[in-house]
Amino acid sequence: MDLETVIGLEVHAQLLTATKIFCGCSTEFGRPPNSLTCPVCLAMPGTLPSLNRKVVEFAMKMALATGCRINRRNTFARKNYFYPDLPKGYQISQDNLPIAEEGQLLIELEGEKKKIGITRIHMEEDAGKLIHDDHNPASYVDLNRTGVPLIEIVGEPDIRSPEEAAEYLRRLHEILVYLDICDGNMEEGSFRCDANVSIRPRGQKEFGTRTELKNMNSFRNVQRALEYEVRRQQYLVENGEKIVQETRLWDDAQGATHSMRGKEEAHDYRYFPDPDLVPVVVDEAWVAGI
Numbered sequence: 001m002d003l004e005t006v007i008g009l010e011v012h013a014q015l016l017t018a019t020k021i022f023c024g025c026s027t028e029f030g031r032p033p034n035s036l037t038c039p040v041c042l043a044m045p046g047t048l049p050s051l052n053r054k055v056v057e058f059a060m061k062m063a064l065a066t067g068c069r070i071n072r073r074n075t076f077a078r079k080n081y082f083y084p085d086l087p088k089g090y091q092i093s094q095d096n097l098p099i100a101e102e103g104q105l106l107i108e109l110e111g112e113k114k115k116i117g118i119t120r121i122h123m124e125e126d127a128g129k130l131i132h133d134d135h136n137p138a139s140y141v142d143l144n145r146t147g148v149p150l151i152e153i154v155g156e157p158d159i160r161s162p163e164e165a166a167e168y169l170r171r172l173h174e175i176l177v178y179l180d181i182c183d184g185n186m187e188e189g190s191f192r193c194d195a196n197v198s199i200r201p202r203g204q205k206e207f208g209t210r211t212e213l214k215n216m217n218s219f220r221n222v223q224r225a226l227e228y229e230v231r232r233q234q235y236l237v238e239n240g241e242k243i244v245q246e247t248r249l250w251d252d253a254q255g256a257t258h259s260m261r262g263k264e265e266a267h268d269y270r271y272f273p274d275p276d277l278v279p280v281v282v283d284e285a286w287v288a289g290i
């Protein structure tokens with residue numbers, strides 16, 4: 001069968017601001033657990049978020065560098081879910097009115113240039129970190145990372161091979177580091193990628209069912225995980241089996257992906273506008289300055 005690969009990437013980049021997105025806590029990496037916290041990022045009742053201006057500026061820098069349109073009025077939304085690393089029970093993110101939309105990134109492979117569309121860039125807060133102790137056994141919660149600013153860069157499903165995906169990521173990484181808005185450290189998690197992949201008979205217009213891959217901490221592993229996943233999906237299709245929409249984790253040691261959970265849908269998160277934050281209004285002078 002002549003099958004075509006379709007890939008779309010979601011990148012989370014930690015922003016290099018001195019303080020968190022909605023409070024004055026430091027964003028420093030590697031400090032003692034829970035030492036960089038305050039009532040706001042610990043979600044104490046009655047506390048209110050107040051937006052870090054630098055986060056908006058850094059997001060706008062990336063938007064302009066990738067040719068995105070900046071939404072002159074954009075809003076924050078609550079993405080509701082429970083997890084022990086998320087004390088509020090929701091993540092403050094952006095939903096239908098993100099800071100930027102409709103950009104592109106130029107990649108080049110073997111002398112051929114290609115445009116990869118960027119759907120949107122939005123601002124959000126990071127969650128905390130769970131540390132699992134297998135010997136005890138117990139799990140610990142470190143909330144130093146809670147509220148560290150992120151931008152999520154969502155790419156169009158324009159990528160057609162794992163090599164193109166790796167190239168797109170290298171370019172995106174290069175721009176973020178050049179703009180001095182992200183340190184780009186993949187091992188420390190400052191630059192993280194979720195890779196969505198599907199296959200379809202060449203010439204077919206509709207996309208196939210996709211899987212979402214997580215847990216790759218290098219460009220090479222993103223490429224390896226995608227190569228593995230394309231082979232796995234091809235095998236299923238060629239044997240008349242169905243591809244299940246799900247999230248899969250890359251296992252570096254085994255060189256394979258494993259099912260983690262069924263894919264959640266946007267409506268599962270009950271997004272709604274965050275009533276604690278006013279809309280972000282960006283004027284021409286601010287954009288020009290950036």
Ligand code: ADP
Nearest residue numbers: 006007008009155156157196197198207208210
């Ligand atoms: P969510 O992660 O909430 O499901 P979207 O549905 O907007 O968000 O898709 C996220 C990413 O998945 C985007 O980068 C997009 O390009 C990619 N994508 C969507 N559909 C497919 C598909 N059929 N095959 C490969 N990638 C896809």
Ligand code: MG
Nearest residue numbers: 010194196212
């Ligand atoms: Mg996703």
Ligand code: ZN
Nearest residue numbers: 023025038041
């Ligand atoms: Zn704080």
